[in-house]
Amino acid sequence: MVLSPSQVYHQLLEHYGPQDWWPLLHNQRGTLGAQFEIAVGAILTQNTSWSNVLLVLPTLAEAGLLEPAALAAVERKTLSELIRPAGSFNQKARYLQNFAAFLSQHPFDDLSNQSGPSARLKLLQVTGVGPETADCILLYALGHRVFVVDAYTRRIFFALGYKEATQGYTAFSNWISAQLKPEINLLQEFHALMVAHGKTNYSKKPYPMLDPVLRSR
């Protein structure tokens, strides 16, 4: 008997406790600056450890670049050098400025007030914002109810016997969403718990055949 997604959530919450994500530099949730910091972090952490992102975020903050207009205006080369420790720095400098420019046309408030699917389609227009990055922004910065799928989420659910974990992003995300209460806090905690559990048990191959925490009963 396999655990339902809801049971997975509750068991992980019991095991790890509330994660209280997204990790912000100055623990200032709900502010306008926090929204942009979340989006910048989401782009910087693409295929990159969060520890590398932390080598860069304070630098950007000190340079006054954690606001859309400033980030959009700074010279490309300057930005790429500042974010070098985060890896793929030329690519990410471009992605960050694409997103910053995008915000001048679609402010956070607009994206928050329209429907989740509508905001999602707009975010995906930005070169450098794919499905997971878009969903992290939607869920943690804009308050939309989406289920974020990352590599850990796939590995964990696959290990639990869910062959749906091999489906395309949207199919898998929607399939999980349909089995959860669409509560913002649950969805935020769920993804945070996926990362906590993934880092602990699904980082290096071979991945466990049987999950060390999640057992059916």
Next chain:
DNA sequence: CGCCAGGTTGTTG
């Protein structure tokens, strides 16, 4: 030294 990291894009079959 090799593998991995809270992916995304562009190219090719």
Next chain:
DNA sequence: CAACAACATGGC
């Protein structure tokens, strides 16, 4: 549509 290369630094 699936598979693949490229991006690239830092930690272990």
